[in-house]
Amino acid sequence: MNTEKILEIIAAIAKKIEAEKDFLTELDNEIGDGDHGINLARGFKSVEEKLPTFADKDIGAILKGVGMQLVSTVGGASGPLYGTAFMKAGNVCKGKISLTAEEFTAALDAAIGGIKMRGKAVEGEKTMLDALCPAYKAIKNGLDGGKDFIAALTDGVNAASAGVEYTKTIIATKGRASYLKERSLGHQDPGATSSLFMLQTTLEILQNK
Numbered sequence: 760m761n762t763e764k765i766l767e768i769i770a771a772i773a774k775k776i777e778a779e780k781d782f783l784t785e786l787d788n789e790i791g792d793g794d795h796g797i798n799l800a801r802g803f804k805s806v807e808e809k810l811p812t813f814a815d816k817d818i819g820a821i822l823k824g825v826g827m828q829l830v831s832t833v834g835g836a837s838g839p840l841y842g843t844a845f846m847k848a849g850n851v852c853k854g855k856i857s858l859t860a861e862e863f864t865a866a867l868d869a870a871i872g873g874i875k876m877r878g879k880a881v882e883g884e885k886t887m888l889d890a891l892c893p894a895y896k897a898i899k900n901g902l903d904g905g906k907d908f909i910a911a912l913t914d915g916v917n918a919a920s921a922g923v924e925y926t927k928t929i930i931a932t933k934g935r936a937s938y939l940k941e942r943s944l945g946h947q948d949p950g951a952t953s954s955l956f957m958l959q960t961t962l963e964i965l966q967n968k
Contacts, residue, residue: 760965761857765818766810768964769825773803775960776953786949794835795949802833802841817856822849822866837950840874840887847873860908867895885926887950893918894958912962919955926951 776783776799783796806828813821826845829838848866852858858866871891875881882892897918901911926948 760863762814762816762818762821764964765821765858766813768961769821770807770810771960771964772957773807775956776800776803779953779956783949783953786947786952789946791949792835795837795953798834799837799841799953802829802838805832817852817854818858819849819851819853819855822846822852825849836878837953840878840950843873843877844870860902860911863908864895864898864902867891867898871895883929885929885948885951887948887954889926889929889948890919890922890951890954890958893922894954909962909965912958912965916955916958916962919951919958923947923951923955 776796780796780800783799784793785796787793787795806825809824809828813824816824822845826842826847826849828842829845830842832838833841848870851866851869852862855862871888874886874888874891878886878888880886880888882888894915898911898915901914902908906914924947927946
């Protein structure tokens with residue numbers, strides 16, 4: 760996975776978030792501030808506009824630039840969380856012009872660590888971590904078990920999808936949704952859903968070589 764592929768993935772994520780903006784906002788209307796899709800789409804639109812300036816940079820610098828752009832343009836909780844995730848991933852990829860499957864997985868692990876630190880959250884609290892943590896474990900287990908990257912990433916996407924479904928069955932204990940307590944049951948988490956979209960888009964781009 761080289762710098763061109765990373766830029767292609769980020770551009771595709773921006774388009775996916777824009778396409779799903781209303782759906783994400785609808786989910787957030789149920790248990791949050793009703794702005795997740797709108798805010799995230801605005802942030803990724805600004806990222807997409809900035810991508811040409813990242814063309815000559817290494818993967819670490821690209822991811823860090825994406826993170827900084829998201830922090831500065833996305834309102835609500837998702838801006839700092841996703842921004843931190845991309846910046847932490849960027850730190851792991853500093854100076855690299857291509858990523859192995861293992862390096863991609865390490866970057867995802869760093870991104871998750873950033874979200875946990877910034878959000879003071881753990882898996883099982885009805886957040887984006889309920890998609891990302893199972894995805895990371897599935898990808899790592901797949902690679903450790905001898906699968907190629909596409910097969911392992913497919914496992915990761917499936918695990919994230921199951922994680923999104925799982926958020927419907929638990930009570931939110933973090934963020935605005937936590938104010939609803941039991942009333943948050945039955946609703947899927949918007950952040951977990953947008954995380955799933957990002958992983959799905961990454962897989963789709965990598966499958967279309």
